[in-house]
Amino acid sequence: MNTEETIKQPAKPRGRPLAFNQDEALEAALNVFWAHGYEGTSMAELTGALGINKPSIYAAFGNKEELFRKALAHYVAGPAAFVTEVKSAVTAREVVENFLRQTVEFFSDKSTPNGCLIVQAALTCGQGSSVIQQELIAYRKHFEAAFAARFELAKAQSDLPQDANVASLAKYLATIHQGLSVQATSGATKEELMAVVELALKNWPNN
Amino acid sequence: MNTEETIKQPAKPRGRPLAFNQDEALEAALNVFWAHGYEGTSMAELTGALGINKPSIYAAFGNKEELFRKALAHYVAGPAAFVTEVKSAVTAREVVENFLRQTVEFFSDKSTPNGCLIVQAALTCGQGSSVIQQELIAYRKHFEAAFAARFELAKAQSDLPQDANVASLAKYLATIHQGLSVQATSGATKEELMAVVELALKNWPNN
DNA sequence: TTATATTTGTACCAATTGGTATTTAAATAA
DNA sequence: TTATTTAAATACCAATTGGTACAAATATAA
Numbered sequence: 001m002n003t004e005e006t007i008k009q010p011a012k013p014r015g016r017p018l019a020f021n022q023d024e025a026l027e028a029a030l031n032v033f034w035a036h037g038y039e040g041t042s043m044a045e046l047t048g049a050l051g052i053n054k055p056s057i058y059a060a061f062g063n064k065e066e067l068f069r070k071a072l073a074h075y076v077a078g079p080a081a082f083v084t085e086v087k088s089a090v091t092a093r094e095v096v097e098n099f100l101r102q103t104v105e106f107f108s109d110k111s112t113p114n115g116c117l118i119v120q121a122a123l124t125c126g127q128g129s130s131v132i133q134q135e136l137i138a139y140r141k142h143f144e145a146a147f148a149a150r151f152e153l154a155k156a157q158s159d160l161p162q163d164a165n166v167a168s169l170a171k172y173l174a175t176i177h178q179g180l181s182v183q184a185t186s187g188a189t190k191e192e193l194m195a196v197v198e199l200a201l202k203n204w205p206n207n
Numbered sequence: 208m209n210t211e212e213t214i215k216q217p218a219k220p221r222g223r224p225l226a227f228n229q230d231e232a233l234e235a236a237l238n239v240f241w242a243h244g245y246e247g248t249s250m251a252e253l254t255g256a257l258g259i260n261k262p263s264i265y266a267a268f269g270n271k272e273e274l275f276r277k278a279l280a281h282y283v284a285g286p287a288a289f290v291t292e293v294k295s296a297v298t299a300r301e302v303v304e305n306f307l308r309q310t311v312e313f314f315s316d317k318s319t320p321n322g323c324l325i326v327q328a329a330l331t332c333g334q335g336s337s338v339i340q341q342e343l344i345a346y347r348k349h350f351e352a353a354f355a356a357r358f359e360l361a362k363a364q365s366d367l368p369q370d371a372n373v374a375s376l377a378k379y380l381a382t383i384h385q386g387l388s389v390q391a392t393s394g395a396t397k398e399e400l401m402a403v404v405e406l407a408l409k410n411w412p413n414n
Numbered sequence: 415t416t417a418t419a420t421t422t423g424t425a426c427c428a429a430t431t432g433g434t435a436t437t438t439a440a441a442t443a444a
Numbered sequence: 445t446t447a448t449t450t451a452a453a454t455a456c457c458a459a460t461t462g463g464t465a466c467a468a469a470t471a472t473a474a
Contacts, residue, residue: 015450016440037331039246043432045333053453055434064432115330119389124244124327126252137393168402171390175403179386182326183378186344195375196382203410222420223470250462260423262464271462 022060025050027078029061030071035113038068038122038132068121068132072139075117082106083143092154095147096173097201103177104193107184115185118143119178144174176200229267232257234285236268237278242320245275245329245339275328275339279346282324289313290350299361302354303380304408310384311400314391322392325350326385351381383407 028050032041043064047053061067076084086098107115118140122133148170154160160169180193235257239248250271254260268274283291293305314322325347329340355377361367367376387400 012442013450014442014448016452018451035331036333040331040333040336042333042430044430054432055454056452058433059451120331123322123330123389123392124242124247126243126247126249129247140389140393165402168399168406171395171399172403172406175383175386175390175407177386178389179382179384182330182347182385182389183382185330186347188378192375192378195372196379199375199379199410200382200407203406219472220420221418221472223422225421249460251460261462262424263422265463266421 018060020050020052020056025052025057025060026067026070026074029067030074030117031113033068033071033121034075034117037120039125039129065132069135072117072121072135076139079106079112080116080118084146087146087150092151092160095150095154099147099173100176100180100197100200101194103180104190104197107180108190108193114187115181116177119181120185140174140178144170147173172203225267227257227259227263232259232264232267233274233277233281236274237281237324238320240275240278240328241282241324244327246332246336272339276342279324279328279342283346286313286319287323287325291353294353294357299358299367302357302361306354306380307383307387307404307407308401310387311397311404314387315397315400321394322388323384326388327392347381347385351377354380379410 029046032046032049036045043054043057046057046064046067050057057067061070082102083099086102087095089095089098106112118136122129122136125133148166151160151164151166151169155162155164155166160166176197180196183193183196236253239253239256243252250261250264253264253271253274257264264274268277289309290306293309294302296302296305313319325343329336329343332340355373358367358371358373358376362369362371362373367373383404387403390400390403
């Protein structure tokens with residue numbers, strides 16, 4: 001490795017310094033997209049929420065699409081990181097329990113918008129946003145496939161029945177998750193969502 | 208009753224006759240809203256789909272909001288009528304089975320957009336459409352409450368256990384339905400959706 | 415034929431959409 | 445100090461948004 005490149009000095013900024021924190025701005029943008037969806041969020045609303053004006057947003061993040069993608073990555077690595085992390089539980093049963101219960105906590109957290117950004121941000125849209133719509137669909141499929149892979153592992157460990165259809169189980173889990181997201185956005189309380197989860201869990205193999 | 212008012216003659220149209228069929232136009236509008244959502248549908252797209260120009264749409268249906276409401280009523284009374292009808296089955300179990308299986312058929316019908324209009328048309332939106340968003344939330348709650356009432360009846364008939372929480376059962380059912388809608392919009396096949404339904408049905412009381 | 419009623423099509427409206435050109439301000443390097 | 449680099453702020457852009465004024469067209473009633 002080239003130390004001159006890997007060891008980054010605090011760096012000496014040449015011109016006028018940035019007047020805002022990029023991470024904070026990205027988080028503010030995430031919250032707006034999360035609450036109003038991709039098309040439901042206007043650049044004007046973003047300038048208000050981030051506290052910086054349009055040319056600065058474009059200079060820092062590209063265009064609206066790019067800003068959304070960066071906010072999405074921030075979401076996956078930040079508030080939604082538990083979705084990836086829960087898979088490290090020792091049994092499939094625990095994976096599913098942790099996932100659904102943490103999902104309920106997450107969806108009803110009052111400090112963030114309700115529901116899931118990846119489910120809601122562009123479920124339907126005009127022609128101009130179908131690229132984002134397709135990218136969100138791909139995200140959903142990716143997460144679903146990751147759960148299927150985890151269940152496949154469980155099957156190999158005899159932690160799930162040999163005749164279990166891991167793809168269907170993963171899709172069942174994803175369906176519950178997406179339904180919970182709609183419910184959370186529609187005003188369901190944490191207790192109501194948790195009761196749904198308890199019903200859904202009754203249905204898991206090797207109960 | 209006043210026969211002069213109740214018995215309607217075919218009526219003699221005074222001015223220039225309508226050049227389009229109102230029901231067909233409404234159905235065309237429904238299909239566009241169904242596919243692209245409320246905000247994702249522009250008046251320009253509607254004029255194209257209905258084959259009539261804007262002033263005629265406004266004269267016949269009011270404004271965009273009113274047109275959406277009429278398309279929504281058309282949806283509830285037409286393609287989505289089964290949601291109300293399934294509740295007439297003799298047991299709660301049959302109600303749920305019929306509802307979920309017919310939902311899958313409905314969502315994967317290739318002659319109409321995938322998924323449910325009431326779930327997708329305005330899950331998220333800009334400030335200007337929150338009225339429609341709230342109305343759709345009210346629709347969802349109404350249908351969920353109707354299932355809860357049906358389950359309450361089943362409970363009185365000892366068709367469901369006495370300790371069954373009918374509100375939670377109805378919310379569980381609505382959650383599955385809404386999740387299936389997201390899945391259908393994301394490209395899941397009929398077979399995949401049906402497999403999810405079979406898993407969800409395993410969880411019903413008095414199996 | 416003429417008057418009246420209603421719908422059509424064109425052309426337009428202000429407001430908002432995402433996106434930028436340009437000038438001014440604030441920093442460092444020479 | 446001066447040149448250079450970068451960001452901020454204002455003001456603007458064409459395109460699209462939902463919605464309408466108005467005149468021409470098409471029907472019935474008198």
